[in-house]
Each structure stands twice: as structure tokens, then as C-alpha cells.
Amino acid sequence: MTDQRSLEEAQLAAQWNRVRSRLQSEVGEVEYRTWLRQMTLGGLDGDEITVRLPTRFLRDWVRTHYGDRLNALWQSENRRVRRVDIRVGGNAGDDGLAEPLVVGEPIGEPIAEPIPSGLAASGQPQAAHADPRAELAAALDPRFTFDSFVVGKPNEFAYACARRVAEKPASVGFNPLFLYGGVGLGKTHLMHAIAWELTGDGPRGSVPVSVAYMSAEKFMYRFIAAIRNQSTMEFKEQLRSVDVLMIDDLQFLIGKDATQEEFFHTFNALVDAGKQIVVSADKSPSDLSGLEERVRTRLGCGMVADLHATTFELRVSILEAKAARAGVPVPPKVLEFLAHKITSNVRELEGALNRLIAHANLFGRTITLESTQEVLHDILKAHDRRVTIEEIQRKVAEHWNIRLTDMSSARRARNVARPRQVAMYLAKQLTSRSLPEIGRKFGNRDHTTVMHAVQRVAELMERDASFAEDVELLRRMLES
Numbered sequence: 001m002t003d004q005r006s007l008e009e010a011q012l013a014a015q016w017n018r019v020r021s022r023l024q025s026e027v028g029e030v031e032y033r034t035w036l037r038q039m040t041l042g043g044l045d046g047d048e049i050t051v052r053l054p055t056r057f058l059r060d061w062v063r064t065h066y067g068d069r070l071n072a073l074w075q076s077e078n079r080r081v082r083r084v085d086i087r088v089g090g091n092a093g094d095d096g097l098a099e100p101l102v103v104g105e106p107i108g109e110p111i112a113e114p115i116p117s118g119l120a121a122s123g124q125p126q127a128a129h130a131d132p133r134a135e136l137a138a139a140l141d142p143r144f145t146f147d148s149f150v151v152g153k154p155n156e157f158a159y160a161c162a163r164r165v166a167e168k169p170a171s172v173g174f175n176p177l178f179l180y181g182g183v184g185l186g187k188t189h190l191m192h193a194i195a196w197e198l199t200g201d202g203p204r205g206s207v208p209v210s211v212a213y214m215s216a217e218k219f220m221y222r223f224i225a226a227i228r229n230q231s232t233m234e235f236k237e238q239l240r241s242v243d244v245l246m247i248d249d250l251q252f253l254i255g256k257d258a259t260q261e262e263f264f265h266t267f268n269a270l271v272d273a274g275k276q277i278v279v280s281a282d283k284s285p286s287d288l289s290g291l292e293e294r295v296r297t298r299l300g301c302g303m304v305a306d307l308h309a310t311t312f313e314l315r316v317s318i319l320e321a322k323a324a325r326a327g328v329p330v331p332p333k334v335l336e337f338l339a340h341k342i343t344s345n346v347r348e349l350e351g352a353l354n355r356l357i358a359h360a361n362l363f364g365r366t367i368t369l370e371s372t373q374e375v376l377h378d379i380l381k382a383h384d385r386r387v388t389i390e391e392i393q394r395k396v397a398e399h400w401n402i403r404l405t406d407m408s409s410a411r412r413a414r415n416v417a418r419p420r421q422v423a424m425y426l427a428k429q430l431t432s433r434s435l436p437e438i439g440r441k442f443g444n445r446d447h448t449t450v451m452h453a454v455q456r457v458a459e460l461m462e463r464d465a466s467f468a469e470d471v472e473l474l475r476r477m478l479e480s
């Protein structure tokens with residue numbers, strides 16, 4: 001790095017510090033801590049400053065509420081700046097300049113393979129020269145530790161496996177560790193926790209373990225950058241020299257054949273050398289269709305642990321833990337209300353709670369059920385788009401071309417009975433109605449009939465892929 005460049009960077013860092021402290025004194029400590037503390041500086045490119053935030057929720061919030069202020073403050077600090085770009089990106093800590101060699105996890109902006117040419121020129125990191133330690137620290141979220149992970153029935157097995165790997169990497173039966181589950185259920189959290197445990201001041205103390213963690217997307221990006229820079233040997237060596245390799249969101253490699261191939265070789269080399277691999281994906285190895293057979297087989301031959309959808313109890317525990325951490329009293333009724341309303345993923349649940357807490361701090365109001373409904377009305381409305389049993393019946397009847405009245409008729413012919421069972425199944429899945437309530441809507445049938453239908457459809461879906469597809473399609477249509 002030339003002296004000129006380091007001087008410029010030092011100036012930029014100082015300007016950034018001033019922007020932040022002015023913002024802080026303008027908005028106050030609490031508001032700053034809630035929304036702005038996690039901002040990091042991406043850098044100055046031409047006349048554009050990039051500011052990063054770790055989540056979309058924060059990014060959107062900061063954009064709408066502080067975007068103009070950030071713009072004005074930057075322009076008054078640095079005459080070159082015309083625009084401030086607020087983006088989702090890696091959490092590089094709170095201390096000024098973000099590590100310039102690190103790109104944040106590119107969330108939701110998938111890069112197609114092959115990477116458009118010119119990427120290497122756009123100031124992106126050059127894989128071979130990155131400092132792996134700085135890069136790891138920048139890629140890990142400091143909040144994602146084992147301590148902050150709330151354990152419950154749906155995730156206790158995955159948690160135990162992650163713990164085990166962190167204590168004793170590459171032990172027999174746990175290599176590779178394959179974590180899978182839907183969005184926002186804690187896969188990334190557990191992987192970061194393993195990495196923190198292995199590299200931090202954890203109990204391992206003096207045993208140095210080198211860990212590489214990256215999303216599959218980043219793996220691909222770095223691989224392709226290495227090809228372009230003709231540094232694939234270095235790339236391979238770097239990866240093969242670690243003790244623990246963690247690849248997050250592996251499903252991203254589906255259809256990316258060259259990258260998949262490279263991953264497979266790295267994987268084999270490491271496993272053969274007795275090193276630990278941890279992989280996450282949104283599906284189990286056998287369900288990752290599109291991934292090469294041999295890759296799937298090898299992925300499935302260690303420990304496969306799934307993170308199940310959260311239960312009401314787990315959601316309440318998570319909310320309790322987060323509220324306690326924030327040091328804000330939130331009535332149990334409110335926590336239960338949120339856990340009831342927001343069931344899809346923990347990230348959204350957290351977002352809702354954070355907003356609630358910020359609001360309470362900001363206006364010095366205590367949190368009540370009423371204020372919750374008011375503050376979160378947009379989020380709650382989105383989750384309220386509840387499907388009705390009538391809608392389900394109508395859609396299912398249309399799909400199989402039967403009459404709507406047959407949903408409640410006594411006819412038992414297969415061509416009528418099967419769609420009816422599917423409708424009951426979907427009613428159970430998509431509404432909060434009880435079995436007796438559902439039975440009543442289907443011509444006053446008994447709750448055991450509904451239960452039987454639900455089981456039957458689940459069985460059939462397991463056995464018959466095209467039937468399963470039909471049902472999934474209906475579900476998606478009804479949910480949207």
C-alpha cells in the first residue's frame with residue numbers, strides 16, 4: 001500500500017468517526033445503539049461512500065430514517081462525497097474502517113456463474129492476498145455464540161453436534177457435520193459459534209486451530225477470482241491448509257458445476273487429511289437434488305443434523321433471552337403474543353422485538369400489548385394474511401376439478417375423497433384451526449377423520465413425488 005493511499009484511508013477513517021459521533025449526539029445514545037452502532041464503512045469509490053449494516057432490516061431502517069442525515073454529514077466532512085450507499089454487508093466490528101480486503105456476505109444478491117468480467121477490477125478482494133485471520137474475524141458475527149443460542153427441542157440435536165465439533169474437531173462420526181433447515185432457524189449462528197469457540201479464548205486455549213468460514217457463494221466467487229488471477233494453486237493450498245473448513249448455504253452450489261467440482265476436491269483432501277468440515281444447507285443431503293451424487297453421498301456420511309421449525313415454546317424462550325440481553329422489561333404476554341404471530345423465522349421475530357424495544361426506549365414508554373400492536377402493525381398485518389378454510393376448499397376443488405359442495409358431501413369416491421383429504425391437510429397446515437373445527441367445516445366430520453386425512457396425505461406425499469408436488473403447489477398458491 002502506498003503512503004498516499006494509507007494517508008487517504010486514515011483521513012477517511014477520521015471523517016467516518018466524526019460523522020458517527022455527530023450522528024450519535026444528534027439522535028441520542030439509545031437510538032444510536034439500537035440502529036446505528038453496527039454501521040461499518042465500506043469505502044469511498046469515486047464520489048460514493050458505502051456504509052454497511054449486517055441485516056436487511058437494519059439497512060432498510062437506516063436508509064429510511066437516517067439516510068438523508070448520513071448524506072449531509074458526509075458531504076460536510078468530505079467534499080468528494082456526493083452519495084451515500086447503504087447496503088447489507090459483513091460486520092467488521094465497531095472500530096472505524098472496515099477491513100478493506102473483506103467483502104460482506106452478499107445477502108440476496110446472488111452472483112450468476114460465470115462472474116461477469118471486470119469483477120476483479122471493481123475493487124473486490126484478491127483471494128490470494130487476503131489475510132485469513134482478519135477475514136475470518138470480519139466474516140463472523142460477534143453475536144452468534146453458543147452462549148446466545150437458545151436451545152429447545154427443535155434444535156437441541158444440531159446444537160449438541162455443533163458443540164461436539166467445537167470441542168473436538170474431526171472426531172469419528174462427526175465429520176463432515178451437515179447442518180440443515182429452513183431460513184432463519186440458526187444454521188449460520190451455530191457455524192459462527194463453532195468458529196468463535198475454536199479460534200477465540202475458548203477452553204481450547206493454547207491449541208491453535210485454523211478455521212475458514214465462508215458462504216458457498218463466496219467460495220465460488222473466490223474460486224473464480226483465483227482462476228482469473230491465475231492463482232488457483234494458492235487458493236487450493238490456502239483452503240487445504242486449514243484445520244476446519246465451514247461452508248454456509250451449500251445449496252448455492254447447485255448448478256455451478258465447476259465450483260462444485262472444486263469444492264468436492266477440497267472436501268476430499270481435507271477429510272482424508274483428518275480435518276473437520278462443517279456444511280450448512282436448506283435441505284438434507286439426499287434432498288439437495290441437482291447436487292452431484294458423489295458430493296451428496298460424501299456429505300451425508302458424517303453427521304447430519306436438522307434444525308426443525310421452531311415451536312411456540314422455543315420462540316418464547318428466544319424472545320425472553322433477547323429481551324433480557326437488551327435489559328428491557330417486556331411483559332410475558334407481549335412475548336407470547338409475538339411468538340404466536342410470527343412463526344416463520346427467528347430473524348423476523350428478532351426484528352420485531354428490536355423494533356419494539358427501540359420504540360419503547362425512544363419514547364420512554366413501557367411496552368404493553370396495545371403499544372405492541374400499534375408499533376408493529378405492519379409486520380403483524382403481513383403475518384395476518386391468514387388463509388381461510390373456505391379458500392383452501394375452493395382452490396383444491398378447482399385444482400382437481402370437483403364441485404365445491406363435494407368438500408362437505410358424504411361422497412366417498414376416490415376422485416372426490418382424495419382432494420377433500422388434501423384440503424383438510426392444508427387446513428391443518430395453513431390455519432390455526434383445531435381438528436374438530438376443521439372437521440365441522442367439512443360437512444361435520446369427526447376430528448379423527450381429519451387426523452386420518454392429515455396422516456394419509458403426509459404418507460402419500462412421501463411416496464408419490466408428483467402428488468407431493470401438487471400439494472406443495474397448492475400450498476404456495478394459498479400462502480402467497
Ligand code: ADP
Pocket residue numbers: 144148149150151155181182183184185186187188189190318346347350
Ligand atoms: P439461518 O442461517 O438458518 O438462515 P441464522 O443463523 O442467520 O439462520 O439465524 C437468524 C437469526 O435468528 C440470527 O440473528 C440468530 O441469532 C437468530 N437465532 C436463530 N435461532 C436462534 C436460537 N435458537 N437462539 C437464539 N437466536 C437464534
Ligand code: MG
Pocket residue numbers: 187188189248249
Ligand atoms: Mg444462514
